Amino acid sequence: MYLYNSIYLCSCKNKTESSVAIPAALRGTKLTLPDLYFCSRCLVLRCNDCCIIETVAKYCVNCMTDYSDSPGTTRCIKNCFECVKCSSPLAITALDVGKGKQFTFNCGYCDYSYETEVITEPIPLLKHLRAKADPRFSRLCEKYSHRDSTTLTAQMEQKLQQMSLSANTENKKQFHLNRLGSNPQSLLPPLPTGKHLVAKRSYSCPGCNTKLLDPVADPRLMKYLTKELALDILPLLVAKVGPEELELEGDTQCYLSVINALPSNAKITISTVEKIPSTFNKTETELSVSLPVTSFAVSSRREKMGILESLPTQFLTDATAESRAEKLTRSVTKGGRYSANYEANGLEKGANWATVPFSYSATEDLDCDILPWLPFYVTIETRMPASMNRALTSSGNGLKLGFWALVPVEK
Ligand SMILES: [Zn+2]
Ligand SMILES: [Zn+2]
Ligand SMILES: [Zn+2]
Ligand SMILES: [Zn+2]
Known part of the structure; x- marks a missing residue:
């Protein structure tokens, strides 16, 4: 799904941990939010490359025979x-x-x-x-x-x-x-x-050995004892190019939306570097980004939220009557049902998301059809989720995280 195209940098690749210089590894990594785990003890992202992987069960999908106790059998x-x-x-x-x-x-x-x-x-x-x-x-x-x-x-x-x-x-x-x-x-x-056997594997944090993904051994069950997914903690970032009439003086107007996955309100800050080299932005030229709103709040995700409600306005289409109605509601509602409204600085606040305007410009001519990828450093500050074992973390009642993401500007 297009909402999950942004690339997130795992802690194992972010050697410098700089929030002001783009980590070189952001160029080579391909991990999106659904590919990552989050260790709630170390408070960092983890991926398949850095986790300790163990085989929990080995079996044949065809006859469901359990081969867990047959080492070497494939x-x-x-x-x-x-x-x-x-x-x-x-x-x-x-x-x-x-x-x-x-x-x-x-x-x-x-x-x-x-x-x-x-x-x-x-x-x-x-x-x-x-x-x-x-x-x-x-x-x-x-x-x-x-x-x-x-x-x-x-x-x-x-x-x-x-x-x-x-x-x-x-x-x-x-x-x-x-x-x-x-x-x-x-x-x-x-x-x-x-037939090749398949394996169920567990993934543990290399820093503290906490199990981040732990499937039940029984091949007939698709259940997990533990599932510490980054998707449940980190906000989702999506960027979209603005309507054509917003293109002014070589600046391309865009929107960046931050969708909160946590059941608590979050404070978000966003930054990027002054000049984004072509090697990171995936175009042929260096880009500058103008980000007028860098700090804002995003409301909590509620349980049983409608899909449309949790979509930023730029991603609502005219394809269904429901989506058209939602678009119309948002354009007329001021602090109403969805509390979706615009602030003076252009920020749009939605159910569990917020959208900020930004623009980019190229130092050389850039083909309008080529949309860039843009690196952002994002911090999220929120209440410590109840699911995290607070006694084991040093940051008290608050959770503060920073991470790099490479966000594609979608059409
Ligand atoms: Zn990793
Ligand atoms: Zn078999
Ligand atoms: Zn064949
Ligand atoms: Zn850990």
């Missing part, structure tokens, strides 16, 4: 198979042939299919397939048969030697790929493989 050993080409599940059909059975594997997604020979003894399919061939060999043949080169490279020779394909140096020199490719008998058909 594929299902029951009758669950996946396509070697595209990893989709394979449908298996059995055909009676004389006293035996012949099995056919068909991929529901691509053209892959595999037929076993007639099997006369009761034997698990996987065991039969394993006995047929070393799957590594067929994969290797498949890979090399597509090469144009007719001779083996040193690396390929080495690999084949490792797999004891070429017993001695003499034979190896005569082993040409065109022979391999032209003789289908020498190619084993790629065999179906057991």
